[in-house]
Amino acid sequence: MPLLEIKNLSVAFQTAGGMFTAVDKVSLNIDPGEIVSVVGESGSGKSVAMLALMGLLPWTAKVTADVLKFDGKDLTTISKKNLRSIIGKEMAMIFQEPMTSLNPCFTVGFQLSEALKIHFGMKRNERRERAIELLDQVGIPEPQKRLSAFPHQLSGGMNQRVMIAMAISCNPRLLIADEPTTALDVTIQAQILELLLKLQQEKQMSLVLITHDMGVVAETAERVVVQYAGQQVEKQNIKGLFTEPHHPYTAALLDSLPERAKTKKLPSILGVVPGQFDKPKGCLFAPRCKYATSLCTSTPPEPAGTDMGRALCHYPLKDGKPTNYPEQEEVA
């Protein structure tokens, strides 16, 4: 049985200009102890899907799902109180901005031991001991001293370590890391990733790694979900994705990696993710796709079979070439 089961999760935001669908029918199963990466550029709804799962979206968000189960418990019908006993304890999350994700008014020690108090009812000195142990685990030197530090007295990398310590404090079975390295220096990024992987190994927890960095994906994940404009456009295991991407978007993402570049000038994907007011009628990637035809711009595609990475494309790629592609190119 998968630890996490998501089927057709959609999230729409109520805006001044009507409803905006940020996540469109996303499905994802995660087994215990597995590392899954969700990739896509900014605005593709990666974080929103996970925040919806944790019940952390603002009131303007409308979340719907056919199935949303954690460890067999249905999260769509669960009471707020019961949900609170799961999140932070069995399912924890790390955020993108360590500097703003910690409360500036409370010490590291206080924030670290809060979840222990709430979920386990630990006594003061037990909490302190556990907090020191946690800080030690995430590689913070002199943990006793750091307990009384405020977030603004620590560096970004240190704060992210504190965030990680907070997230793993109750030994969660699922850890969601939402771009945990984006706001950090490159040298620190590698350290934090290494730490996450080490902890994942030690604790045998499932890890969902949200990122826009294909390099990070290559180093960490076992399975990858590529998301674009709120839709899942491809799902593959890591090896298959890097050797044979089936969706043109995945292929374009990979082409823009410096280490894979074949030309002198680094290729990039022109344009941006469509927003609320410029959503295409057909395939959402069509305006930026080099293979787009009139079919692509008029009709939304259906996902291909599992052998084709469930690619959401009319002409999924095989060996770098689009399949069933029309002879006479009627490029729009």
Added chain:
Amino acid sequence: MFAYLIRKLGVIAPTFFGVTLVAFVFIRLLPGDPVLLMAGERGMTEERHAKLMAEFGFDKPILVQYGVYIQDLFSGDFGTSIITKQPVFKEFFTLFPATMELSFVAICIAVFVGLPAGMIAATKRRSVFDHVVMTGALTGYSMPIFWWGLLLIIFFSGILGWTPVSGRISLLYYFEPVTGFMLIDSLLSGQSGAFKSALSHLILPSIVLATIPLAVIARQTRSAMLEVLSEDYVRTAKAKGLGRGRVIGMHALRNAMIPVITVIGLQVGVLFAGAILTETIFSWPGIGKWMVDSIFRRDYPSVQGGLLLIAAMVMIVNLVVDLLYGLINPQIRHRD
């Protein structure tokens, strides 16, 4: 923290000097002089007028007068009222407890009603409660204090007859002031009914005085709270599985209090200004009423001294607020 305090005191000294200058110049810009007003309708000869003016030292060039005033200040002399012949300092502190009591009760009402109202309005945004609180706050903020005071008097004293119209306590009771606060003194006196009488005298003026600060605090708390509620660290707190009460009452409130504390400090200044009107309407024997009387009599020393002492009080309160600010916000505390 010590350096922080020193720096704050460094700002206070020039402000104090500015207040002396403003108070000194502005009262003299008003038409008429104290001697003419003392004479009243009978009038007086020019010779006598000049003689009396010279007696008070008002005949000298204005710069010289200011010099004498500052010199006296440095030796701790706040001047002597030309009407009552009493030292201004002594008069001020005889009346100050009355204003202090009124202001203290008013700010308590403003904080203990305004803060929760703003908080609840923010957490229940766009609810009926939110709309009622915000409309009420805007109304309260826009209402002229004297008109609002008169309305309350007409309704509660005039029509319902629940509260007295003026003063601090019924004439039936007399006791020597111990603390100067009528609520405490009446309890200490042990006379039955005295406390109730003092309270019924205090309730309307303090509500009137609290109205504007309450409105400002409620609005400020709401907007600060709304801002803080969308911060990343509030999301982090929720992600830990904390209950709503803990997320809002602790993680959000502590941060939202930072701007609110500043506003509360500033409202103390507004409170003293409001006290002038409130005390006049309710014949409350405090600083406000005394200042108005002094201005009408062109009692230059009283106005100068009174303004300076009020300014000192406001500055002390703001200093305390600044220190509180440092306690609440660790980022400020550690800057030194």
